[in-house]
């Protein structure tokens with residue numbers, strides 16, 4: 507399916523048929539998720555394809571039993587965790603050295619990433635950094651964040667949300683429907699997946715073959731001129 511066809515075909519579908527989704531379809535969409543742009547290429551994400559019937563039932567419960575989860579043939583949870591910068595730092599340093607990236611890029615991965623992805627105890631390191639940058643910012647443009655653990659989580663959430671979008675478009679391109687969900691009890695989902703304290707659950711995605719009853723009606727968007735501004 508051509509790109510714009512997939513973009514237009516994708517709708518949030520909340521009721522799926524009992525037809526199974528072939529594993530290779532989900533795997534291909536997960537591969538597309540991995541290719542999403544992400545902050546500094548740190549790939550601070552994990553994707554949990556919940557396949558065990560027992561865990562699936564628990565996840566549906568944590569999603570308040572909503573139809574998009576209850577009738578989904580498969581469920582994938584998109585997770586963001588800023589602490590995962592440590593997982594990719596060494597491979598990234600090795601990679602940028604191998605491809606002879608500019609010195610500034612190597613310095614960025616070796617030195618700046620560890621400084622940036624750190625908030626410190628009670629965010630104290632982050633507040634100190636924010637204060638010094640505030641003074642520098644009086645004279646020139648400076649990065650204003652991320653400073654706190656929340657800020658770092660926000661950065662990671664942006665990237666994993668982009669991965670989720672790649673995922674749903676890849677499912678649409680393969681003829682399957684999806685529904686992104688933020689309607690879930692994050693504490694319960696984190697417990698179910700045994701996630702670390704710094705992790706955030708970005709999205710649960712339900713998928714399957716869609717039904718007509720799966721949408722409330724035709725797609726609705728507010729007028730484009732309310733949203734798109736030529737400055």
Ligand SMILES: Cc1cc2nc3c(=O)[nH]c(=O)nc-3n(C[C@H](O)[C@H](O)[C@H](O)COP(=O)(O)O)c2cc1C
Nearest residue numbers: 516517518519520572574685686687688689690725
């Ligand atoms: C971040 C996010 C969270 C969402 N959470 C839910 C949800 O919990 N339950 C649900 O039925 N739909 C959920 N949706 C789907 C939206 O309601 C849907 O995208 C929107 O109504 C636009 O419709 P469309 O996707 O068919 O274009 C969510 C979508 C996004 C992007």
